[in-house]
Amino acid sequence: MRKKLLITGFEPFGKDTINPSWEAVSRLEDRIGDYDLTKLLLPTVFGKAAKRVLEEAETLCPDVILCIGQAGGRSAVTPEMVAINLRNASIEDNAGNKPQDEPVVPGGDVAYFASVLVRKIADALKANEIPGAVSYSAGAYVCNDLFYTLRHHYEGTATRVGFIHVPYLPEQAGEKAPGMSLETIVWALQIAVEAI
Numbered sequence: 001m002r003k004k005l006l007i008t009g010f011e012p013f014g015k016d017t018i019n020p021s022w023e024a025v026s027r028l029e030d031r032i033g034d035y036d037l038t039k040l041l042l043p044t045v046f047g048k049a050a051k052r053v054l055e056e057a058e059t060l061c062p063d064v065i066l067c068i069g070q071a072g073g074r075s076a077v078t079p080e081m082v083a084i085n086l087r088n089a090s091i092e093d094n095a096g097n098k099p100q101d102e103p104v105v106p107g108g109d110v111a112y113f114a115s116v117l118v119r120k121i122a123d124a125l126k127a128n129e130i131p132g133a134v135s136y137s138a139g140a141y142v143c144n145d146l147f148y149t150l151r152h153h154y155e156g157t158a159t160r161v162g163f164i165h166v167p168y169l170p171e172q173a174g175e176k177a178p179g180m181s182l183e184t185i186v187w188a189l190q191i192a193v194e195a196i
């Protein structure tokens with residue numbers, strides 16, 4: 001039986017006018033391996049991004065939710081191992097929020113591990129000669145906020161939740177930061193879905 005995957009990307013934020021996460025997610029095939037994909041563009045806003053996913057998931061009932069975000073400065077596609085119960089922003093989100101050391105969920109557990117096979121995804125990327133590595137920090141900005149909220153919500157259920165950060169596109173990176181072509185990021189996400 002075919003399975004359902006809800007896959008998300010973010011709007012541009014900060015000084016950027018493009019976000020590779022949504023550029024890549026929106027270009028994925030609608031069927032990959034065992035999964036039928038539903039793609040969702042999320043606002044880069046604390047709380048709002050997760051609310052949007054939970055609304056969609058309520059009617060879709062996905063087997064897996066895989067969220068993708070931009071991590072400028074990274075040179076590899078990085079599946080995240082852990083989500084932490086902390087909001088801390090060094091720049092405003094797209095609604096002007098800039099929380100400082102607040103919990104995502106007051107009274108919630110300190111952290112959750114991803115409930116997808118993070119190591120398997122990283123190994124599959126490397127096997128296909130795409131720079132890939134497990135990351136042990138999704139930061140404390142909107143991506144971690146989304147990841148933590150979803151892991152907290154689905155803890156103890158059959159719905160699995162994962163998060164993958166992707167590098168800048170070459171046009172964003174310029175000469176100061178590493179970049180990865182959109183084609184490679186799309187290919188990486190396809191491999192990640194097949195490995196999930």
Ligand code: PCA
Pocket residue numbers: 010013019021044068069070071138139140141142143144
């Ligand atoms: N990256 C940010 C939020 C949106 C995105 O694409 C982050 O890493 O938190």
